[in-house]
Amino acid sequence: MSAWSRGLIPPQHLGKLRGWVEQxxxxxxxxxxxxxxxxxxxxxxxxxxxxxxxxxxAVSSKKQGDxxxxxxxxxxxxxxxxxxxxxxxxxxxxxxxxRDVFREYIDTFDGYSLKCPLNWIQVxxxxxxxxxxxxxxxDENLSLEISSPSSSRYQSVEDLGPPQAAGEKVLxxxxxxxxxxxxxxxxxxxxxxxxxxVADDGKLYYIVEVNIKSYANNNELAIMPQDxxxxxxWDRRYLSVLGVENNRLYExxxxxxxxxxxxxxNVLRDVMDSFRVFKSAA
Numbered sequence: 001m002s003a004w005s006r007g008l009i010p011p012q013h014l015g016k017l018r019g020w021v022e023q024x025x026x027x028x029x030x031x032x033x034x035x036x037x038x039x040x041x042x043x044x045x046x047x048x049x050x051x052x053x054x055x056x057x058a059v060s061s062k063k064q065g066d067x068x069x070x071x072x073x074x075x076x077x078x079x080x081x082x083x084x085x086x087x088x089x090x091x092x093x094x095x096x097x098x099r100d101v102f103r104e105y106i107d108t109f110d111g112y113s114l115k116c117p118l119n120w121i122q123v124x125x126x127x128x129x130x131x132x133x134x135x136x137x138x139d140e141n142l143s144l145e146i147s148s149p150s151s152s153r154y155q156s157v158e159d160l161g162p163p164q165a166a167g168e169k170v171l172x173x174x175x176x177x178x179x180x181x182x183x184x185x186x187x188x189x190x191x192x193x194x195x196x197x198v199a200d201d202g203k204l205y206y207i208v209e210v211n212i213k214s215y216a217n218n219n220e221l222a223i224m225p226q227d228x229x230x231x232x233x234w235d236r237r238y239l240s241v242l243g244v245e246n247n248r249l250y251e252x253x254x255x256x257x258x259x260x261x262x263x264x265x266n267v268l269r270d271v272m273d274s275f276r277v278f279k280s281a282a
Contacts (some may be wrong), residue, residue, distance in 0.1 A: 102270070105130065111246050111280030114272055115141060128253075139236065139266065140256045147249040152268060154244040157196075157206050167194035167208040170240050170251075174212060184217030184230070192237075201276050207241040211258065212237070237261045239268060245277035 102115040110129060120132040126143065135143035147242050160166040165236070171189055178187060192209040199205055214233040234257070241252040252275045261268075 001185070006009045024073075029210070039070050042066060049103065051114070078186070093127065102274070104274075105132075108281045110146060112144065112146075112243075112250055112277045114142075114144070114252060114276070115274035117267055137260060137264075138230070138259065139234070140260065142254045143252065149246070149248055151267060153247050154249050155247070156248070157242050157244045159202050160206065160242065160249075163194035163196050163206050163208070164191075166206045166242060167191045167210070170208045170242075171210045174238060175209065178212065185274040188213040188215070199276065201278070203243060203277065205275070206240075207272065208242070209241040210238045210240075212238060235259070239272060241272050241275045248282050251276050 041242060101118045102119050104113065104115050106113040107130065114133045115132070119135065120142075121135050123131045123133055123141075128143035129146050131141065131143045157166070160169060168191065171191055175187060189210060189212045192211055193207075194209070195207045197205055197207065213235045215230050216233050218229045218231055237256050237258055239254040239256075243250045243252075252272065254271060256264055256268060
């Protein structure tokens with residue numbers, strides 16, 4: 001009687017299927033073992049990423065005659081379970097992180113507070129007072145810049161002029177920071193919008209939104225113009241919120257690639273709306 005007729009899988013067939021089954025089985029065992037009440041903050045909002053090390057013994061641990069002791073019914077159930085897991089998408093509500101989960105960051109020494117997405121990582125040594133970035137979209141981040149207390153005596157954000165004038169200063173500062181000595185590099189920029197608001201703390205804030213594109217030649221040293229093909233390096237949206245307190249200018253900066261901005265906009269604007277300045281403890 002053959003192994004198939006006894007409900008078993010011959011070893012020569014198992015070898016071809018083992019690798020696929022191992023990964024699907026282990027992934028599903030991981031997901032099925034999670035408790036029902038796992039907080040959504042344990043998942044990245046772009047989906048669940050699991051690094052697995054397949055264990056061959058989990059698929060086969062002993063032999064019976066000339067066949068491995070994995071029944072066809074058990075094997076088929078594993079294959080089906082693996083197929084279902086492979087079809088799970090990052091948007092499935094059971095595994096997607098809530099987009100409105102934030103952490104609050106309060107700096108009493110310098111006098112400001114803000115909220116950032118829970119899964120963003122704080123990066124130290126960036127030069128900004130504080131810097132957070134998305135761990136998966138590295139071009140998406142936020143930072144906080146504060147003017148020097150010894151060289152600034154701001155009384156109000158209106159010291160910058162009207163919002164449009166402040167927007168021009170913000171854009172000029174960005175372009176200065178992005179200056180490049182490479183040949184064939186050029187930047188295109190535009191102010192998308194400028195506005196002002198009085199927040200619930202009674203303070204006036206300016207909001208500036210700009211777009212900057214960077215272009216570069218693929219062969220900047222080429223002699224013939226046709227050999228210097230210009231390509232788009234990056235296209236980003238920059239959002240700034242400006243406020244004044246403690247005689248200092250505070251600027252919350254957010255950066256996002258344009259190709260993901262539409263899907264991230266609500267989250268980024270929630271961060272902007274959360275920004276507040278207050279009397280410092282220093």
